[in-house]
Amino acid sequence: MHHTLRTRAFASVAIALAVFAGACAPDSVEDEPATAPVEGDAGDSSTENAGGDLSDRIDVSGSSTVEPISALVAQDFQTDNPGVAISVVGPGTGDGFALFCEGQTDISDASRPIKDEEAQTCADNGVEFTEIKVGIDGLTVMTNPANEAVQCVDFAALYALTGPESEGFANWSDAASLGEELGSSSPEEFPDAELTVVGPGEESGTYDSYVELVIEEFNEERGTEAVTRSDYEASPNDNVIIQGIQGSDTPLGWVGYAFFVENQDTVKALEVDGGDGCVAPTADAIASNEYPLARDLFIYVNNAKAEEKPALQAFVDYYLSDQGYAAVSEAGYVQLTEEDWQASQEAWTGR
Secondary structure, three states: HHHHHHHHHHHHHHHHHHHHHHHHHHHHHHHHOOOOOOOOOOOOOEEEEOOOOEEEEEEEEOOOOHHHHHHHHHHHHHHHHOOOOEEEEOOOOOHHHHHHHOOOOOOOEEEOOOOHHHHHHHHHOOOOOEEEEEEEEEOOEOOOOOOOOOEEEEHHHHHHHHHHOOOOOOOOHHHHHHHHOOOHHHHHHHOOEEEEEEEEEOOOOHHHHHHHHHHHHHHHHHHOOOOOOOOOEEEEOOOHHHHHHHOOOOOOEEHHHHHHHHHOOOOEEEEEOOOOOOEEOOOOHHHHHOOOOOEEEEEEEHHHHHHHOEEEEEEHHOOOHHHHHHHHOOOOOOOHHHHHHHHHHHHOOOO
16 A cells, blocks of 8 residues: 555655764754654755755654654655755654753644643743644554454443553453443453553653543542553554564554554454444544544644744645645545644644
8 A cells, every 4th residue: 555655665764864863963852762763964965956945954753643644744845845854753742742842843743732731831931832733543452363352342441451450460351340340341352361461651642642531531430540550561662562462462552543554464453432332443433533532633833933944834834735734644544624624724824
């Protein structure tokens, strides 16, 4: 599929330009887990004026979920603007906002809205920003295809398997009693099999979204913290999570929809029952919000830097053009409705 080819090309660019990224990135960005730099050498006089006349550096950091979208937009933008160096890295939404609110990056990719305390940090540091919704994702709960016993889980089951009260559960059946206590109908499917949980760490917006959508359904009434169990294999890298699902017969984990689509031959998505029956994660179900774990994706742009850097303004303009917007579906995510996309464009032009 086209997305697979573009993803492979994206990975090749990342490897080829890793040395350039390390040499040119500011120290604070260099220290992040830069999983996907996309660079163009703005200092190369042989290419600086080929195509577009723009020449500058743009730093994008944040969500590993939104990273593939921004990376594809960056690659296409650089085709016409080879004099612009663009670094796109995905250490996680929270880590991205930490850099952004210190004024160290130009754009922050985010798989959740900015938190009040993060926005306050930006304000304290004089960083004014524009929030732009760019697409829709569906958190995809997965296991290995070898796990034939489990086909669908409801929120109560997910809390029983991954919530703070599941600490120490090493077998799917260990969660059955808690699940039944919470009113879940799923535990009857829980096999007497090893339970290995893999998922994003606390720095990730995907973690925050999962906690908000699943854990917070129960934690206050149960008198527990709004966190997942701590004894799971956490990683900021979605590909590492996928590998964890592939490497065990009966694991449980969650990632963004695009990472499932890219690996659907080797992992199995579980249907999710949000109260209206089991729904599989599909583009149509996510777009219609029928899928209960759907969520919005964003970019945040530093307004002052956009005024100071014509290349940054041009890049965001391109991001919100028809050509740039194609990257959302190309990366495996779901495009906004026409009305919402127009609202995103107006948020940028009306800043």
